Structure formats: structure tokens, C-alpha cells
Amino acid sequence: MKKSLILLAACLIGGAAFAQQTNPLLQHETEITEIIKTMTLEEKVNMLHGKNMFSSAGIERLGIADMEYADGPFGIREEMEPHSWMPLGWETDRATFFPTGSALAATWSPEIAYEYGKGMAIEAKLRGKDMILGPAMNIQRLPTGGRTYEYLSEDPILSGELAVGYTLGSQDQNEAVCLKHFAVNSQENMRGFVNVNISERALREIYLTPFEMAVKKANAMGVMAAYNKVWGTWCSENFTLQETILRNEWGFKGMIISDWGGTHSTVGAVTGGLEVEMPGNTYMGQALIDSVKTGAVPMNVIDARVRNILRVRLAITPVPKDVANTKVTSQPETQAIAYKVASKSIVLLKNEGVLPLASKAKTIAVIGDNATRTMGLGGVGAGVKTLYEVTPLEGLQKALKGKAKIRYARGYEPAPRAGWGQQLPENAMEEYAKRMATLKKEALKAVKGADLVIFVGGNNREVETEGSDRTSIQLPFQQEELMKAIAEVNPNIVAVMVAGAPVDLREVNKIAKGLVYSWFNGTEGGNALADVLTGKIAPSGKLPFTLPVKLDDSPAYALGVYPQQEQGGGDVFVNLVNRDRFAVRKADADYSEGIFVGYRWYTTKNVKPMYPFGYGLSYVDFKYTNLAAKVEGETIEVTFDLANQGQMEADEVTQVYIARPDSKVERPKYELKGFKRVAVKGGETTKVTISIPKDNLRHWNEFQHAWNVENGKAVIYVGGSSDNLPLQTEITL
Numbered sequence: 001m002k003k004s005l006i007l008l009a010a011c012l013i014g015g016a017a018f019a020q021q022t023n024p025l026l027q028h029e030t031e032i033t034e035i036i037k038t039m040t041l042e043e044k045v046n047m048l049h050g051k052n053m054f055s056s057a058g059i060e061r062l063g064i065a066d067m068e069y070a071d072g073p074f075g076i077r078e079e080m081e082p083h084s085w086m087p088l089g090w091e092t093d094r095a096t097f098f099p100t101g102s103a104l105a106a107t108w109s110p111e112i113a114y115e116y117g118k119g120m121a122i123e124a125k126l127r128g129k130d131m132i133l134g135p136a137m138n139i140q141r142l143p144t145g146g147r148t149y150e151y152l153s154e155d156p157i158l159s160g161e162l163a164v165g166y167t168l169g170s171q172d173q174n175e176a177v178c179l180k181h182f183a184v185n186s187q188e189n190m191r192g193f194v195n196v197n198i199s200e201r202a203l204r205e206i207y208l209t210p211f212e213m214a215v216k217k218a219n220a221m222g223v224m225a226a227y228n229k230v231w232g233t234w235c236s237e238n239f240t241l242q243e244t245i246l247r248n249e250w251g252f253k254g255m256i257i258s259d260w261g262g263t264h265s266t267v268g269a270v271t272g273g274l275e276v277e278m279p280g281n282t283y284m285g286q287a288l289i290d291s292v293k294t295g296a297v298p299m300n301v302i303d304a305r306v307r308n309i310l311r312v313r314l315a316i317t318p319v320p321k322d323v324a325n326t327k328v329t330s331q332p333e334t335q336a337i338a339y340k341v342a343s344k345s346i347v348l349l350k351n352e353g354v355l356p357l358a359s360k361a362k363t364i365a366v367i368g369d370n371a372t373r374t375m376g377l378g379g380v381g382a383g384v385k386t387l388y389e390v391t392p393l394e395g396l397q398k399a400l401k402g403k404a405k406i407r408y409a410r411g412y413e414p415a416p417r418a419g420w421g422q423q424l425p426e427n428a429m430e431e432y433a434k435r436m437a438t439l440k441k442e443a444l445k446a447v448k449g450a451d452l453v454i455f456v457g458g459n460n461r462e463v464e465t466e467g468s469d470r471t472s473i474q475l476p477f478q479q480e481e482l483m484k485a486i487a488e489v490n491p492n493i494v495a496v497m498v499a500g501a502p503v504d505l506r507e508v509n510k511i512a513k514g515l516v517y518s519w520f521n522g523t524e525g526g527n528a529l530a531d532v533l534t535g536k537i538a539p540s541g542k543l544p545f546t547l548p549v550k551l552d553d554s555p556a557y558a559l560g561v562y563p564q565q566e567q568g569g570g571d572v573f574v575n576l577v578n579r580d581r582f583a584v585r586k587a588d589a590d591y592s593e594g595i596f597v598g599y600r601w602y603t604t605k606n607v608k609p610m611y612p613f614g615y616g617l618s619y620v621d622f623k624y625t626n627l628a629a630k631v632e633g634e635t636i637e638v639t640f641d642l643a644n645q646g647q648m649e650a651d652e653v654t655q656v657y658i659a660r661p662d663s664k665v666e667r668p669k670y671e672l673k674g675f676k677r678v679a680v681k682g683g684e685t686t687k688v689t690i691s692i693p694k695d696n697l698r699h700w701n702e703f704q705h706a707w708n709v710e711n712g713k714a715v716i717y718v719g720g721s722s723d724n725l726p727l728q729t730e731i732t733l
Ligand code: BGC
Pocket: 071, 133, 180, 259, 260, 381, 382, 573
């Protein structure tokens, strides 16, 4: 086992929340000092900005290779022309599409995240890349957030543990990661100019903690500065975030790169902590040379920036140009990882005796556009040109071959959308309505007389997209109407929601007898879905976010602080592509809910969600008994018995929430402090131990500007979801 995998296990089992391993970035300090001594100002500055769209320069004279970056986070992005977004159209760059962020998070498994990071790294190496632009790990603050599907969770500990796994998995393969987007890039609307007003406590406890964990526990080598501002200052020049917190407090030794088009000044950026302006050189090219020459930027600042890049450059062995891209990116080994993640991510929300599929179901109607839609590409940003992608329909056809007859009807299709700067033809919507009527008719015919209907709907990669948030969480393209009509003909419905973010399930939940969340689940998504639906494996994913009853229940909406009023402009990335990057204006986002993000809000304010954070059913029942908890040194040891009362082997994600009833500060009802995925054979009982570093109970003291762990009573709740915690005990700290 690799050293850091052992460390990961040790962190999880033995506590040590912020234990540090030897930092590989500090192994070449003397050599770097010597290199810097020989460099000219021009050579140094040449390293501090993009060379191509996805690379920055090394030092040719010294044989030090360029840094090659790869989007990330859920597959290695296809190759593009050096200075444009135009794909090169290669065949070797077909990559594995890994399940997107919220799917990975639904596994609740740092060990699976480790494999995920490893798989990404293996493919990045085949492509000659040094740094993966991922994991994307901003907190899922808004159910409508455009990149919720890319991000991990609404909870900092869950996000952090998974980011640690991903980072260790990748960096053990000698592939750097780039944690993104630092920090508080939790909305897409106006992301290029929004200023986040947030309390110090919420910033620290909720939004920064996952980054802190990945830096301290996994020595992440790269960080990407977010587009937005925090406390009035652009992230890419935010001295407080980048220098005071990231480097000085957390001990980050790697390099910070800007998001694409997210640099806004020369002196501000370079003195504020930024190493590399991406992708161009507007601010950190000639302007930076001039600033050094006039004395506005001291040479030691430049040297520090170069050192941070060289630390990463020398820690990561470059792939020779003639070796890279000689093999297809996606490989059986990495495809197997994608399957594993997908198969453990699927969340069963409701099951009135319809799942697993009964063998007597001989005719199955599969309905829905998402049954045949691939999800690797789409939206504005990172997509994956996959080698292959098994759709839900293909997965079911393969799994049910010779066992049941499948009738497929599309039922609905996505509404037509105008391309950038274009308008829809005049009669486009009328034509769409006609097509939709025909599709509905065909679907109603297909479901008639079928033993079961599997409705595969949800969102797609155009609905959930980088660059803009959704305006609602309503299921698009009249899916509810279609489902209602289907139910009148055949009420035996299993609904599969293919989505990366919350959708409004009020109607679906009424109509469907079985309900499954199956995510944008990657190359092997259809196979994993079929294996869960047919009962080859038990579902074991748990929600990494709260599914609200309605959008207005969620904190920022309930408080009326989102959406903010936009004052002109468009999306920063779209403007960058259109070479109109200044067409943006100022706006403020008030994070008025403070630390009450996600389930912290619902549980504390007694707002009942549709399905709570941490929720997910299995095909077996689990029984929790015999809880004990004790403090041992710096760790809280929680043990309990977990019995699988069913017939088949199944995984359960066990969760520990802790309340501090005598706290002197305002707190949520309880908070997730530890968790563990456990496999238990049918009929067996296993003892589970979850070690929680005392430090996980810290809170940010806004008066002292420091972390405190309060003494006193801690109530420990254990169970299988944030609203189903059958065991309870108390300890005193
Ligand atoms: C995204 C980043 C991405 C970069 C390069 C930006 O628009 O915010 O996450 O890595 O583009 O594609």
C-alpha cells in the first residue's frame, strides 16, 4: 500500500484530523535557490503567466519543462488548439468520464475518492499533464448553483475528507492537483464580479475548511484562485486568503494559479499571492517586468513566486513529449474505477416494493430523454470527450437481455435553445410543442400493458451548467406532466433522476413507487444503474446535500439574499471567449445565513426537507445498537454495532453528528463530525469504530479571531442519515 493511502486510513481510523505527512514540495529547496540565482528577470516573469491555453512556461535554457494543466475535475479534457478553445479532434484524447462531484460525494468514501484521484492521475499522465484542475470543491450553498454537480457537498467535513482522498490518490501517482476555486465560488451567476460578504466564522467553518483539510492532510500542490471577490478583494489578489490563511496559517507550499481570465492587476496579484495568471499575460507579462523595473514589485516577491512553481515542477516528473498521447487516455483500469464510484453513488430515495426489479416483470417500458442521453460533454466548461458512455437504456438492455423485453420511448425532449448571440427561429416553440405531443403519445403507448415503467428524467448538462445558476429547481421539459399522464395509464413507476443537483420532487415523489437519484454518473453510469435496479448490488449512496421540498425553503432563498440583482454584464467565461471581458459590473452576495448552510439550516429551523442530507435506502435494513463513546487523548472514539438484517451483502454509510447543548455560541442543532462506509454481509453484525479528532469540534471565535474547542457536554448521535439517528450518548470534553 502506498504511504499516503496508509496515512489516509490512519487519518480516518486513528483521528489526527490535520496530521501532516512529509511534504514532497520541500525536497529541492537548495537546488531551487541555485536555479533562481541564475535566472534573469525575463525568465522568471515568463513562468508567471499562461504560455498556451493550458500551460505555463518552464525554463528552456535549463531543461525545466513547462507546466501542463488538465481540466478536471471529472475527466481529462480533450486537447485544444494552443490559443483557442477549438478542439484538435484527436482520437487518443478520448478519456474516461468519471462520475461528477456530487456523485463521488454520494459514496461518502475517502477511499473511493482516493481511487478516483488515482484514476484521474493515470489518465492525466498518459496525456502528459502535470496538474489536474480539480477537485472542484466549493460548498454547495444553493440548490440552483450551476456547478453543484461538479462540487462535492454542502458539508465541509464530507467535502474535505473526499478532497483529501482525491488529492492523495492523484499525488501518489506523481500528478499534482489544483484545489478549486479558492474561495467561496458558490454561485455561478455573476461569478466573475460578485463580491461575497460573509462572516469570518462562516468563511472559516464552512467554506474554507475543505481546502484547509486538503492542504494540511494531503499536501495539495496547487490551488486555483476563484473568479469572485471576498470581502471586497478579488480572490486572485486576496492577501488575506492566499498569504495569511493559505500559506502562513495552513503551511501551503505549492502554487496558486488564477481561474481563466480571473486576474485583475499586476502589483496586486503578484504581491497578493498569485503565482500564475491563466491563460494569458495581460497583467503578469511585460507589465510585471515593468513593475519590477520601476521598483513597484520587489525582486524577492518574484523569487518567492518562482520558488513556489519550481517546488511543484521539480516534485512532478514531466512526461516526455514523445511519450504523451501515444495511447488512448481511457483504459480498462480507470474505467473499472469509474464503475466502482458509480455503483456506490446511486441513492435510493423511495421503494414501495418495486425494487429490485422483480423477475416477473417481463415487459418493461423505459421512458425519458435521459435514458439515452450521454452526459460527458455539455454546459460551458469542463466536459469529457469520452471513449464510451453506457447510457441507462444500454445498461438495462444488457442486464435484462433474455430476462425481460424493453420498450423504449423518449417521451419528451429538451426545449430548443438559441446558441450564443443567436435567436431561435420564429416557429421553433410551436414545432417543439408538436414534437412533444407526439413523443408523449408514443410514451403512453409504450407504457400500456407493461409490467413496470422506468422513467429516466432529471436534468442534463445544458440545464446544470458552469457560468449560470438555474432559475428554479423544477424538472424541465414538462416531465411532471408526462409522468402524471403515464401514471394514469400505468401507475407502476420507478423514477430515475439523472441530475447533479437538487430537483423539486413534490410531484415525482407522489407519482413514483420507486425513486432513485443516479447522478451524471460517468462512462459506466448505465451499467451501475442497471446493477442497482436489478439487485445485483444493493444501493448504498447517500445524499451529499439536502433535497428541499421547495426552493424557497433553502437558506439563501428563504432569507431573500439570492438571487442578487445583476447590474449589467454577462458571465466572465463567456465574455472571455467573446473577448469582451470588461462587459461585467459589480454586485454583492450577502451570505446572511452564516454557518446555517444546507442541513444545518433545515434541522435548526425545523424546516422539513423532501429528503434530508445523508439519506439513502438499501435493499436491506440496518440496525444500529450498542453505542459507546469516549475521549482518548485528542480523539473521540465512537463505537457501535451495525447489523445487516437482510439477505444480501450491502454497504451502509454510518454517520456521527454532534451537538453542543451548553455552547456559548450559536450553533446548528447538530453537525456531521465523522462517517464511515461499512460493508456488512447479509444477516451479520459488525462493530464499527469512528475516530473523530477533537479538533473537528472547533468553532471560529470571531472575537479572538481564532479556533476554539469548547469544554463541556457533547451529545453524540449515530445513524444512517441526518434525520434518522437512533443512537445517542453523551461525553464531556
Ligand atoms: C473554470 C475552471 C476551469 C477553467 C479552465 C474556468 O471557467 O471556472 O474551473 O478549470 O475555466 O477551463
